Amino acid sequence: MSESILRTEGLTKAFGGLIAVNNVNFTHATGKLHAVIGPNGAGKTTFFNVVSGFFAATSGRVIFQGRDIVGLKPHQISQLGIARTLQVKSVFGGLTVHDNVWIAAQSRTKFLHPFRPATSYRETARRVDQVLDEVGMRDHARELAGNLSYGDVALLEIAIALATDPKLVLLDEPVSGMSPTETERTVAIIKDLARRVNVILIEHDMEVVFGAADVITVMTQGMILCEGSPAEIAKDPRVQEAYLGAPEDEDEAHA
Amino acid sequence: MPRRLAPLQILGLACFVLLLAVPYALPLLGAKFWVNIVAEIMIWSLFAASVNLLFGYTGLLSFGQALYFGFGAYGVALGVDILGLSFWPAVLFGVFVAGACAAITGIFAARLTWHYFAIITVVFSLIFFFVAVGWKSVTGGDDGRPFTVPPVLKVGGVEFTLLDPTFQYYFIMTVVGACFYLMHVILKSPLGYTFIAVRENASRLGLIGYSPYLIRYISFVIAGIFAGVAGVLFALFARYVSAQYLFWTVSGEGVIWALIGGSGTLFGPVLGATFLIVVREELSIYWEHYLFAVGVIVILFVAFAPGGLMGLLTRALDWLAKKPAERTAPEIAKPAPRAKGPGGGP
Numbered sequence: 126m127s128e129s130i131l132r133t134e135g136l137t138k139a140f141g142g143l144i145a146v147n148n149v150n151f152t153h154a155t156g157k158l159h160a161v162i163g164p165n166g167a168g169k170t171t172f173f174n175v176v177s178g179f180f181a182a183t184s185g186r187v188i189f190q191g192r193d194i195v196g197l198k199p200h201q202i203s204q205l206g207i208a209r210t211l212q213v214k215s216v217f218g219g220l221t222v223h224d225n226v227w228i229a230a231q232s233r234t235k236f237l238h239p240f241r242p243a244t245s246y247r248e249t250a251r252r253v254d255q256v257l258d259e260v261g262m263r264d265h266a267r268e269l270a271g272n273l274s275y276g277d278v279a280l281l282e283i284a285i286a287l288a289t290d291p292k293l294v295l296l297d298e299p300v301s302g303m304s305p306t307e308t309e310r311t312v313a314i315i316k317d318l319a320r321r322v323n324v325i326l327i328e329h330d331m332e333v334v335f336g337a338a339d340v341i342t343v344m345t346q347g348m349i350l351c352e353g354s355p356a357e358i359a360k361d362p363r364v365q366e367a368y369l370g371a372p373e374d375e376d377e378a379h380a
Numbered sequence: 381m382p383r384r385l386a387p388l389q390i391l392g393l394a395c396f397v398l399l400l401a402v403p404y405a406l407p408l409l410g411a412k413f414w415v416n417i418v419a420e421i422m423i424w425s426l427f428a429a430s431v432n433l434l435f436g437y438t439g440l441l442s443f444g445q446a447l448y449f450g451f452g453a454y455g456v457a458l459g460v461d462i463l464g465l466s467f468w469p470a471v472l473f474g475v476f477v478a479g480a481c482a483a484i485t486g487i488f489a490a491r492l493t494w495h496y497f498a499i500i501t502v503v504f505s506l507i508f509f510f511v512a513v514g515w516k517s518v519t520g521g522d523d524g525r526p527f528t529v530p531p532v533l534k535v536g537g538v539e540f541t542l543l544d545p546t547f548q549y550y551f552i553m554t555v556v557g558a559c560f561y562l563m564h565v566i567l568k569s570p571l572g573y574t575f576i577a578v579r580e581n582a583s584r585l586g587l588i589g590y591s592p593y594l595i596r597y598i599s600f601v602i603a604g605i606f607a608g609v610a611g612v613l614f615a616l617f618a619r620y621v622s623a624q625y626l627f628w629t630v631s632g633e634g635v636i637w638a639l640i641g642g643s644g645t646l647f648g649p650v651l652g653a654t655f656l657i658v659v660r661e662e663l664s665i666y667w668e669h670y671l672f673a674v675g676v677i678v679i680l681f682v683a684f685a686p687g688g689l690m691g692l693l694t695r696a697l698d699w700l701a702k703k704p705a706e707r708t709a710p711e712i713a714k715p716a717p718r719a720k721g722p723g724g725g726p
């Protein structure tokens with residue numbers, strides 16, 4: 126197997142006494158749609174936050190394309206080729222859908238020209254249309270992002286991530302709050318995306334995870350519990366325990 | 381095919397023509413005194429626009445723009461008076477020291493946002509205010525320091541100087557107009573887009589590969605340079621500089637002009653500065669405590685018309701453009717959308 130695009134070694138993030146991510150050795154299954162699941166508070170989003178540079182790791186390493194990226198700022202990590210969406214959807218609310226994607230697409234040019242009209246960048250404009258087509262949002266191009274429905278904001282966030290031409294996309298609960306139709310559409314987009322770029326997906330919707338993912342990693346209490354194909358994970362008693370609680374735990378609770 | 385102009389653009393063009401006519405029209409109306417007031421309004425409009433570049437576009441509320449205004453003013457005055465520079469080198473020197481001051485203070489200020497940013501900008505301007513007040517031999521302190529403005533240029537035997545009020549008026553109008561044009565170009569460029577993006581969502585901007593700090597810093601320095609140009613013009617216009625122009629109340633006036641005019645719009649600060657300076661000129665004759673009225677105006681605008689004068693104007697024009705049957709009462713209290721896209725509104 127070729128070198129994985131992303132792996133972590135002993136990655137730990139502590140907030141005071143709380144260890145949110147505890148000695149995680151994660152290896153992205155290259156070329157696969159890799160899902161990370163786990164109960165609330167398992168440390169999934171914190172794991173993303175450390176990888177994308179929002180938080181500095183307490184210890185351990187994050188190796189992206191053979192390079193330790195711990196300590197880099199989010200914008201530097203983005204420039205290396207990691208894009209991410211946020212659990213609480215985050216776009217430029219006061220800008221149009223088109224301009225949201227435009228800024229993301231333009232971020233790959235190293236120089237921000239202060240005098241050339243933004244509308245004169247043909248290549249960027251072409252890329253924006255292409256990305257909006259991919260997520261099926263061309264019709265919304267002139268709308269203010271702040272006026273979009275929640276599902277469309279989530280899709281726009283994916284479009285923004287795509288526009289930066291990433292090598293790895295981290296999606297944090299992309300279908301939460303979506304209607305069944307929107308979910309179906311988004312899952313199709315994510316599956317299609319996973320054929321071209323590496324995708325790591327955090328998701329609570331088990332139907333989506335087991336339907337789309339090639340590999341699933343289960344986290345609990347900041348640690349990796351197990352990893353495997355959807356079929357393996359579905360059968361694993363430890364996973365059921367993590368989600369539903371062990372029988373003896375229940376007894377203790379009643380005692 | 382000529383492009384059809386929007387009503388607001390027609391209005392803007394009309395204002396431009398009126399401004400061109402001021403030095404000839406106002407004396408005919410027996411209001412020669414107002415030529416200089418209009419010139420002064422243009423200078424303060426540029427100052428308010430620099431506050432607006434930070435607040436309305438980049439989302440940073442600065443209470444310290446007077447610092448760069450003051451540096452520009454002192455730069456040109458001391459450049460002439462102490463360094464013995466002629467007109468243009470002194471002007472460039474003034475703009476340069478203002479920009480340099482913004483470049484140094486910006487290293488610290490651009491790391492912060494919101495109230496922390498507001499506080500650090502006040503602190504910087506207060507430090508230099510007290511330095512200027514104390515260093516009387518050079519700055520003239522509170523009393524100020526008058527200086528003689530050298531001629532702008534000599535062509536053959538003809539000398540153009542700012543002592544000629546008509547020439548001075550057009551000189552100020554040209555410089556202010558050029559600055560507004562430059563600001564327009566910057567705001568429509570990729571750089572300008574990122575100013576608005578950092579205001580809208582700095583962490584998202586970081587996630588797509590821009591350094592929010594760097595964007596804020598660039599915006600801060602550019603705003604400082606524009607404030608510096610306003611300061612240079614003001615010193616030349618007044619033939620005098622004083623430590624008072626570094627005081628934070630001057631910064632506060634810039635903020636109020638930008639707010640009342642409509643922050644996040646290019647020409648909003650012009651409307652705000654015009655409105656409040658006219659109020660000052662007219663009201664202060666009759667009423668010593670006219671600032672009380674200004675306070676009430678500010679409260680009313682912030683509470684009921686956050687889009688400022690420009691917001692009200694846009695809404696009024698939209699309403700007039702509709703057919704009478706479609707008209708409903710304009711919803712004054714409803715906030716206007718902040719920006720229609722990068723570059724904002726008009």
